[in-house]
Amino acid sequence: MEGIEHAMQKKAAELERVAEVLVTGEQLRLRLHEGKVIKDRRHHLRTYPNCFVAKELIDWLMEHKEASDREMAIKILQKLLDQSIIHHVCDEHKEFKDAKLFYRFRKDDGTFPLDNEAKIFMRGQRLYEKYVIFGFQCQLQR
Template structure:
C-alpha cells in the first residue's frame, strides 16, 4: 500500500534527520508566533539532495516532499501551503505535541540502512504527487512550468493522441483534479 510506504518513509527520514542533523527540527518564531518542532522547506530540500545521488535536482526533492505532504506524513504548520522550496515551516505529523527524543543507535542504524530504499520510493511517487498538486491549483495560480508539466503528461495519454498539440496545450490550462469520497458514486457538476 502506497500510503503505508509513505508513512514509513516519513518515519525513516525523520529518524535520519534527528540522528544526522537534529538542529533542523526545532521551535521557530515567526510573526510573534512560536511554531514547535518544525523544519524549513529549503533546508529539507538541501538535506534530501545531500543524502543520495538519486536526487538530482531541487525540483525532484520538492516532488518527494510533496508526496509526504499529500499523504499527511508532513504538513505546513498552518496548513496553508503545498510543499515549497522556501523559508516556510513544515513538521512531521505528531511532532507538534511531542517532545523530540533522539533515536537510539539501533533505530538510527535500521533507518540509515533503509534510507536509500525510501529515497527510491519517494523518487518514484514524487512526480505523480506533484502533478496532482498542480491539477488541484486554481487555473489562475498555475505557472508556465506547471502548464508544461501537464502538457508533457497529456502527450503520454493514448486516448488523446489524435488531438493536435495546440488542443493539448489548451487542455493543459483547464484540466483539474477532483477527488470524491465515494468510489463509484456518480457526481453531477453544472
C-alpha cells in the same frame, strides 16, 4: 469472481504504496531529528515547535543523496504532504514550496490522522523498533 480478486489486488497494492510512504516518512523524520533539522523555530515573536524550513530540507535531501535535484526533492515532499505525513505549520499551503516556509511532521504535533490501517501499521512499526532495539541490546550484553 475475477472482479473481486482484481479489486482485492488493487486495494493491497494501494495499501502497500501507503505503507511505503509511511515508512519513508517515519525514517526521514527520525533522521531529521537526529540531524537537528527539526527544531523549534521563531517567526514574528511566535515559536513553532518541532518544524523544519522547506528550503533547508530540500538542501538536506540533496546533500544526503536522497534526491538528485530540487525538483525531485519537491516531488518527494509533496507526496508526504499529500499523504498527510507533513503539513505547513498553519495549514496554509497544500503544495510543497521551495521557500522559507515552516512545515512539520504530523506525528510531531499529534495531528496525524490514524485510520485503522495506519493504526495497525504504526503499532507494527513500534513493535519492530522495540524488538530491534531489544535484540541489539541483548547482543551487546553477550
